[in-house]
Amino acid sequence: MKVVGLYEYLPIEAQESFLDVIVDTPKASGHDLLVRIQAISVNPVDTKLRASKVTVEETPRILGWDAVGIVTEIGDAVELFQVGDAVYYAGDVTRPGSYAEFQLVDEHLVGAKPINLSIEEAAAMPLTLITAWEALFDRIRINPDADAGKKLLIINGSGGVGSIATQLAVWAGLEVITTASRDETITWSKQQGATHVINHRKPLLPQLKALDLEGVEYILCLHNTDAYWDAMQEIILPQGHICSVVELQNPVSMSLIKDKSVTVSYEFMFTRSKYNTDDKVRQHDILTKATQLFEKGFLKTTLNHVLTPINAATIKEAHRMLESGKSIGKLVVKGFEENDEQAN
Amino acid sequence: MKVVGLYEYLPIEAQESFLDVIVDTPKASGHDLLVRIQAISVNPVDTKLRASKVTVEETPRILGWDAVGIVTEIGDAVELFQVGDAVYYAGDVTRPGSYAEFQLVDEHLVGAKPINLSIEEAAAMPLTLITAWEALFDRIRINPDADAGKKLLIINGSGGVGSIATQLAVWAGLEVITTASRDETITWSKQQGATHVINHRKPLLPQLKALDLEGVEYILCLHNTDAYWDAMQEIILPQGHICSVVELQNPVSMSLIKDKSVTVSYEFMFTRSKYNTDDKVRQHDILTKATQLFEKGFLKTTLNHVLTPINAATIKEAHRMLESGKSIGKLVVKGFEENDEQAN
Known part of the structure; x- marks a missing residue:
């Protein structure tokens, strides 16, 4: 099968930062599905893992954790899917990724693709959707019954996770304030449902106070x-909850966080798969529930740009765009050259 | 009224670290109760606030946030209590404390004293009980239905908060492992309900593994x-929850906390009163529920030592004992000299 792989971890401009390679197609066993990939999307984890390092791989390393495709083979323990199912998933960061014609993925991490979304519209969603869902409902444990009308500030509202998190929080009854700084990101974030968008290049608390929010x-x-x-220590209300997807790197003061009895969660979408937790099937359940919400019109895709076909050149272009730091919503790469028709 | 106060923040050995002083008795208004104090207990917050600093008070500063007493006067907005009620409470750290014959306290922070506990047994409880209750049920949000059988590690199990937290967690159906290092603290912690006590002077994870816990x-x-x-980063399971009453002071790595999607809460018992949160009455509710649990025998006092009467000499002795770092359970100071009879 064709894959886009790397042997060395290089800056994206390097000739060999990604290569078109042929490798053996894997076989499904146990709870694995073999999926013929139709489209993938790129995420910050892809560029982080590609970051320059001295390691050299003997077999090509395949990145990419977001895919839409068709199940072509199932392991003998599979219970949730059948050959021919159209699926979407983010997968497992410890296993080969989705820049490939075929990929193995544990069924517990997979959902049925929403029927009202195109392949590329669906491929934009899994990783950011699961991240946002877990952050809001598993880490902060927002309860739509009890929390309606409460306020959520999303720092960086117009990226992939911020966009779908805005939609999910609005669906759950919260009032969402996001941050952005350019006209196009402000407009985009409001389209996702943000009530207010404040400028993350200026002090945040005075902007909130101008909106009558303490x-x-x-x-x-x-x-x-x-x-x-x-800024977060100042803005968070007593007994409030902060969730971050980016770990603290430097010493910070915790005194106000303690004084206010604040809770701080970290969200890493790959925790469940990496540690093989007992509740790993939660990601299947999240994607299943999200599919219902897409099909009922409560959620919409955050797709903003499509490249094609999936090869080293377009993957390089996708990484370049992601590394510019100016992405809005999601960037998808669609179809392999010889199966363009199948993929459409 | 007689109070034990300070004008200067001095080491406990200093002649004037605490003084016996006479001040005007305050009057109750609004939601305040005026309580005639029968017994108080000392907590680490008392010694922290007494720590040497250059500030000099013009009027005597009264420390102490734990009391049992009788309501002698009520403000015109009081709804929950009547004159003559026997009450217990921790109060509000921003207001004068309980080293006094009389103290004002907001009714929303007060509970009816358990009838089956003596004055000193009850005086031992409020601050540590509320801290432990908020930590387990408001911060970690342990749910006795869903969390039965899960494991809680309490670091420093034999202190005031650790002792009642052990009892509460066992009542909620958790398996509790505590840390202690001396024979008497190990015995005490097991009496509170700890299944296992490990030594906090040795690496913790190997001791847990020896108990077949990953x-x-x-x-x-x-x-x-x-x-x-x-050690906590290693020991906490993926998606686990750490609650601390002591803020981080120095730079630490968050990488494993992030990798495991861990949540970290801070618990400060005075957040609700200090910030006058909408849910301040939760502390009345906690004390009310705890009174039921004491009266039904599900909880027992953590009182371990009583001094008498309440004066500068015994308060100094209580602070000295607390600052030794060897306290087990709780230390109570009981009764003013001239109302010893009333107080008993």
Whole structure:
């Protein structure tokens, strides 16, 4: 099968940062599905894992954790899917990724693709959707019954996770304030459902006070936790909850966090698969529930750009775009050259 | 009224670290109760606030946040209590404390004293009980229905908070492992309901593994969060929850906490009163529920030592004992000299 792989971890401009390679197609066993990939999306984890390091791989390393495709083979223990099912998933960061014609994925991490989304619209979603869902409902444990009307500040509202997190929080009855700084990101974030968009290049608390808000019950930090730590300590209400997807790198003061009895969660979408937790099937359940919400029109895709076909050149272009730091919503790469028709 | 106060923040050995002083008795208004104090207990917050600093008070500063007493006067907005009620409470750290013949306290922070506990047995409880209750049920949000059988590690199990937290967690159906290092603290902690007591002077994870435990779902850190941070990162299970009453002081790595999607809460018992949160009455509710649990025999006092009467000499002795770092359970000071009879 064709894959886009790497042997060395190089800057994206390097000739061999990604290569078109042929490898053996894997076989499904146990709880694995073999999926023929139709489209993938790129995420910050892809560029982080590609970051320059001295390691050299003997077999090509395949990145990519987001895919839409068709199940072509199932392991003997599979119970949730059948050959021919259209699926979407983010997968497991410890296993080969989705820049490939075929990929193995544990059925517990997979959902049925929403029928009202195109292949590329669906491929944009799994990783960011699961991240946002776990952050809001498993870490902060927002309860739509009890929390309606509470306020959530999303730092970096217009990226992949921020966009779908905004939609999910609005669906759960929260009032969402996001941060953005450019006209196009402000517009995009409002389209996702943000009530207010404030400028993350200026002090945040005065902007909230100008909106008659003394603080917020919840904060989702999707960009440089260190840089926003002091602002978050000020903004979070007593007994509030902050969830971050970016770990603190430097010493920070915890005194106000302690004084206010604040809770801080980290969200890493690959915890369940990496540690093989007992509740790993939760990701199947999240994707299944999200599919219902897409099909009922409560959620919409955050797709913003499509490249084609899936090869080393377009993957390089996708990484370049992601590394510019100016992404809005999601970037998808669609179809292999010889199966373009199947993929459409 | 007689109070034990200070004008200067001095080491406890200093002649004037505490003084017997006469001040005007306050009047109750609004939601305040005026309570005639029968017994108080000392807590680490008392010694922290007494720590040497250059500030000099013009009027005597009264410390002490734990009391049992009788309501002698009520403000015009009081709804929950009447004159003559026997009450217990921790109060509000921003207001004058309980080293006094009389104290004002907001009714929302007060509970009816358990009838089956003596004055000194009840005086031992409020601050540590509320801290432990908020940590387990408001911060970690342990749910007795869903969490039965899960494991809680309490670092420093034999102190005031650790002792009642052990009892509460056992009542909620958890398996509790505590840390202690001396024979008498190990015995005490097992009496509170700990299934296992491990030694906090030795590496913790190997001791848990020797008990066939790979980790725990929950950790309550009641001593030097910095010192136990690396051990807690190792011991906490993926998606686990750590609650600490001691803020981090130094830079620590968050990488494993992030990798495991761990949640870290801080618990400060005075958050609700200090910030006057909408849910301040929760402390009345906690004390009310705890009174039921004491009266039904599900909880028992953690009182371990009583001094008498309440004066500068015994308060100094109580602070000295607390600062030794060897306290087991709780230390209560009971009765003013001229109302010893009333207080008994």
